[in-house]
Amino acid sequence: MAREGFNEIDYSSIGIRRIGIGVLGYGFMGKVHSNAFLKIPFTYETPPAIPELVAMGGRNKTKLDDTAWRFGYRGVYTDWRRMVEDPRIEIIDNCTPDNLHHAPSIAAAERGKHLICEKPLAMTVQEAKEMLDAVKKAKVKHMCCHNYRFIPAVRLARKLIEEGALGMIYQFRACYLQEVGHDPASPSENVWYATGTKSGVLLGIGCHIIDMARFLVGEIRAVSGMVKTFNPVRRNAAGGEEAVNADEGNIVLVEFENGAIGTLESSGVSTGRKNHHAWEINGSKASLCFDLEDLNHLHVYSAEVPVREIMGFSNVTVTEAYHPLHAVILPQGHNAGWEYGHLHALNHFIDCVVHDRPVEPYGASFEDGYKVQVIMEKIQESSKSGKRIEIRY
Ligand SMILES: NC(=O)c1ccc[n+]([C@@H]2O[C@H](COP(=O)([O-])OP(=O)(O)OC[C@H]3O[C@@H](n4cnc5c(N)ncnc54)[C@H](O)[C@@H]3O)[C@@H](O)[C@H]2O)c1
DSSP states (O other): OOOSSOOOOOGGGOOOOEEEEEEEOOSHHHHHHHHHHHHHHHHOSSOSSEEEEEEEEOSOHHHHHHHHHHHTOSEEESOHHHHTTOTTOSEEEEOSOGGGSHHHHHHHHHTTOEEEEESSSOSSHHHHHHHHHHHHHHTOOEEEEOGGGGSHHHHHHHHHHHTTTTOSEEEEEEEEEOOTTOSTTSOGGGOGGGSTTOOHHIIIIIHHHHHHHHHHTOOEEEEEEEEEOSOSEEEOTTSOEEEOOSOSEEEEEEEETTSOEEEEEEESOOTTOSSEEEEEEEESSEEEEEEGGGTTEEEEEETTOSOGGGOSOEEEEOOSTTSTTOOTTSOTTOOOOTTHHHHHHHHHHHHHHHHTOOOTTTSOOHHHHHHHHHHHHHHHHHHHHTOOEEOOO
């Protein structure tokens, strides 16, 4: 019974499930994923579970402590091999660089942990296949973090396509452009795709638009690619020379199984472009256009508007309660930010774990991550041989 004044909350009487989370990596994605987990309880009025931030993993104890306590973790691990053994952790969320996705994910799956792994799923097709085999064998839930599937405008586009509003899809063109490496004098440490894991622009951001192509249009039948490194040598901060083998830009012609065709282009040397992820789809009845830098809008042209004089692209603000993924944290009409993709993606994954629901089709599973990896490898092969290559998984 309520008393006047302060009433202590009896947490033991609250039935909602808690779910133990371990986030590996405390850099950019470690922060974005922690932010998403923390926001879940006050974004959704009925969250599937309350994420309990059990541990954050890294190597440098001092830096790790500083980040982990600010974010509210109960503890830290400086060795991921120990972290994947912690019985309090149900979900391991791998936010480490690309070359560390493989080993910890497999070890965690073998210990029965459900797995989230940042994109690209792995460095090679072989690694990706081993990761996929491991999660299938362990029968754990798995998601490759293609967060852009969970942007409300993207989900509205998918809904319109599923409902047939576009008619026959003819063409898809997508780009993901950044300027980070455009200056040849930039030290390699400042150019994310040219240092550390050296996975390149195709693996680093090209993977997002390949995933988007599959998510919106469908399975890819064949690719013809051109992959280029413009600055094969860069100086590092210490003044030494480093060979850069990773690609800095690529262009791909794509044929889809449903007969549509498309172009995909990603770049790390697009001077002036900050995070320009944009795409357009043309169908027989309508066209859709999206730009991540204006993510609360989907541009829609319908050829079926009855009044010819007002036909044209409309700028639909995707923030109403009836739009997909409307977040209850904000009243309708209030804009969402870039980080909402991760928030909705991670909440979706927890929902799948708690209620034993499939991660697909809205989430990207390790199977999707593996297929994107195959496509990226075929694009590189095509660039080397100059030939069109059919995709076989
Ligand atoms: N989905 C997206 O929008 C998006 C955006 C950026 C990066 N990414 C991906 O997320 C991943 C991480 O990228 P980031 O930008 O956060 O990198 P980052 O360099 O900022 O952070 C990487 C973290 O991993 C830790 N780490 C490295 N080696 C480790 C080891 N052996 N053991 C434990 N921890 C180790 C580092 O200490 C650091 O905390 C990459 O795979 C990247 O491609 C995804």
